Amino acid sequence: MAALQNEWETARQVRQQAVLQRRAAVLADLDLNRQAREQAAIVSRQTLAEHHASVQAETSLYLAQVAQQRQTMAAQTAAQLEAFTAALRTFVADQRADHQEAMLDVTAQVADLQLATQELLAGYQRDRAVMRSRQQQSLAEYVAELADVVAESLQIIAEDRQAMAVVEQAQRHRDRAALTADVETMRDDWASYRQQLRDFRANLQQLVWGDAVPSTAAPAAAASASPAHRKAPTRKPRAKAKATPARAPAAAVATNGATASAPAEKTSEPPKATVPTEEAVFDYLQAHNDGARLTEIESTLGINRFQAVDALRSLIQKELIVQKDRTYRIQEEAVL
DSSP states (O other): OHHHHHHHHHHHHHHHHHHHHHHHHHHHHHHHHHHHHHHHHHHHHHHHHHHHHHHHHHHHHHHHHHHHHHHHHHHHHHHHHHHHHHHHHHHHHHHHHHHHHHHHHHHHHHHHHHHHHHHHHHHHHHHHHHHHHHHHHHHHHHHHHHHHHHHHHHHHHHHHHHHHHHHHHHHHHHHHHHHHHHHHHHHHHHHHHHHHHHHHHHHHHHHHHTTOOOTTHHHHHHHHHHHHHHHTTTOOOOSOOOOOTTHHHHHHHHHHSOOOOOOHHHHSOOOOOOOOHHHHHHHHHHHOTTOBOHHHHHHHHTOOHHHHHHHHHHHHHTTSEEEETTEEEEOTTOOO
C-alpha cells in the first residue's frame, strides 16, 4: 500500500509539472499572437487611412466636376426655357387672335340663327293658330252633328218607349181584365157549387129525417156545416170533387124502407174553380200598399207556409213584387 501511494504521489507530481509546462507554453503562444494582431492592426489602420485619403480626394474632385456640369446644364436649361417661353407667348397671342376672330364669326352665326329661329317660330305660331281655328270649327261642326244625331236617336227611342209602354199597358189591362173575368167566373161557379151542395144536403136531410129533425143531430149538422161555410171562400181545391154523396140515399133507403135518389145535376159535382195562389197573394199585396209579412199572408189567405213561400218566390222571379226587411210589397207598375 505504501508503495502504491508513493507511486500515485509521484505520478501526480509528474502530471502537475506537465500541466505547468503546458500552461507556460499556452501563455507564450498567446503573447506571440497578441503581438502579431497588434502589428496587423497597426498596418490595417495605416492602409485604411491611406485609402480614406485617396477616396476623399477623388470624391472632392468628382463633386467639383459635377457642380461645374450642373451649372453649365442650368445655364443651358434657362436659355432653352426663355426661348420656349417666348415662342409660347407668341403662339398664345396668335391663338387668342384666331379665337377672337372665331368668336366674332360664331356671334354673327348665332345672331343669324336667332333671326331664322324667330322667323320659324312666328311661322309655326301662325300655322298653329290656323290649325287650331280649323280644328275648333271642325270640332264644333262634329259636336253639333253628333248632338243632332243623339237628339234624333233619343227622340226615336222615346217614341219607341212610349209606343211600347202604350202597347204593354194595353196588354196588361187586357190580361188583367181577362184574369178578373176568369176569377169572377170561377167565383160564380164556386158559389153555384156551394149552393148545389146546400140544396143536396137539405134534400138528403129531408129524405133521411123528414120534417122531424132530432135535436142531437141538428147541432152536429150545424157545427159540421159552419166550419165548411167559414173555410169555403179561402180554401183552394186542386182536384175535382168526387161524387161521394150518392151513398147517402142508399143509407136512407135501408133505414126508412123508401127509395130516394138525388137529382142528376146534384150527384155529379162540377169542377171546383178556385183563385190561383199567386193571384190571391198578388191581390192581397196590391190591396196593402205598405206591404205584408209572410205570417200575415198565411193567416189572411188561409194557406200553408209552403204555398205562400212558393207563390212569393214565383212573384219575385217574375219581378212583380219585392222583398225588403221581411216585408213583401208590390213593385211599381207590376201587373200579374
